[in-house]
Amino acid sequence: xxxxxxxxxxxxxxxxxxxxxxxxxxxxxxxxxxxxxxxxxxxxxxxxxxxxxxxxxxxxxxxxxxxxxxxxxxxxxxxxxxxxxxxxxx
Numbered sequence: 001x002x003x004x005x006x007x008x009x010x011x012x013x014x015x016x017x018x019x020x021x022x023x024x025x026x027x028x029x030x031x032x033x034x035x036x037x038x039x040x041x042x043x044x045x046x047x048x049x050x051x052x053x054x055x056x057x058x059x060x061x062x063x064x065x066x067x068x069x070x071x072x073x074x075x076x077x078x079x080x081x082x083x084x085x086x087x088x089x090x
Contacts, residue, residue, distance in 0.1 A: 041084060
């Protein structure tokens, strides 16, 4: 799932980020993930133009944890990653 102030997409040939009409028409949102995602994780920091979210459910020794990996695309072109974990399924 991608939440963005402006849509960006990776060019399949060059691997670079592109914007514009092609990226804006990309279908890259999951309403299921958005509905399960904790409210405080939905906010995009002021220094970012968008974020990519991956959710994993991990079960170890009968204890489940939901892990969100948040990858922020910053205004300066860099990426920043954060990992948040919550007990149980979310």
